[in-house]
Amino acid sequence: MTTTPFTIADLAIVVVTYGSPDLLRTHLAPTAAGLPGATVVVVDNRRDDTSSESIRGIVEEHGWILMANSRNVGFGAAVDAGVARGRELGASCFLILNPDASIDRGGVLALLKACEEPLTLASASIRRPDGSVWFDGADLHLKDGSTRSTRRRGPTAPDEVMEWLTGACLMASWELWQTVGGFEPEYFLYWEDIDLSFRVLAAGGTLRVIQEAVAVHDVGGTQERDSQGLSGAYCYYNSRNRLVFAARNLDEAVARRWMRSSLPAAWDIVLRGGRRQLLHSRTPLWSALRGVRDGRRLARAELRRRADALGPVTDG
Secondary structure, eight states: OOOSOOOGGGEEEEEEESSOHHHIIIIIHHHHHTSTTOEEEEEEOOOOHHHHHHHHHHHHHHTOEEEEOSSOOOHHHHHHHHHHHHHHTTOSEEEEEOTTEEEOHHHHHHHHHHTTSTTEEEEEEEEOTTSOEEESOEEEETTTTEEEEGGGOOSOOGGGEEEEOOTTEEEEEHHHHHHHTSOOGGGOSSSHHHHHHHHHHHTTOEEEEEEEEEEEEOTTSSSSEETTEEOHHHHHHHHHHHHHHHHHHSOHHHHHHHHHTHHHHHHHHHHTTOTTHHHHOSHHHHHHHHHHHHHHHHHHHHHHHHHHHHOOOOOO
16 A cells, blocks of 8 residues: 655755754755745754854755754654644644755655655665765664664574664654654663663554665764764763663563663673773773663662553462
């Protein structure tokens, strides 16, 4: 079954920025220029006089819509607000795009076509500026909570792995967004796309990477890295949210197994930036450890909440 074909006029592009006017000029402006008729919603999560005024100027110059938050509400909540605003303006399909990513008109049309199938969440195939692959599908290994490229999948039982799509360049229909409820704000940063993918699959939906839709991602142009390695936010939220996801979505036994392996998992996250970064700063390491501490606390609270919701077990 298919729905009425989507057109560019049905589209809202939602970009969340944290005070990065240069990224909007470099990436969003050429993307939007190739999509006349689309609505563009920029959600700014940073309140800074200089960058905020620059972003406002860019938005006004291009005729986009600006939502300027008084505080950083996190990626998921900002996207949800941007999608809601796009819907108010008449959009029925939404391209969620990182401020450091761009995609051409042909790629967007391919994503729109994919989302004509009910309950389909679609991602572009994403390349780095040098042409190497950054994302073309990813797996979450449910045994230990590790994530890897789908291309690296070895012999694995189907119930031990879950595919997921990155939020860097993601297309969803309003029907799908309503069905699954959009992003979960609790994650704040990272893992909200894995959680969304999980809920799409749980609702009977489909995840697709559209190979003919190619986006270019200037990796690390936003929150992932600082000048000498992985950012503290990257290490903290990846370590924390791995445990939040497990407690929210998986069996208690699996969630507790992930909690027991949280320290080696946090170390693996830190090592994504290489060992040499620790010669300059221990921030990635301490941030990951704080993420484990807070993630365990939140996971235990969520598991207690789930147990209380089930109520006492009685005979008969």
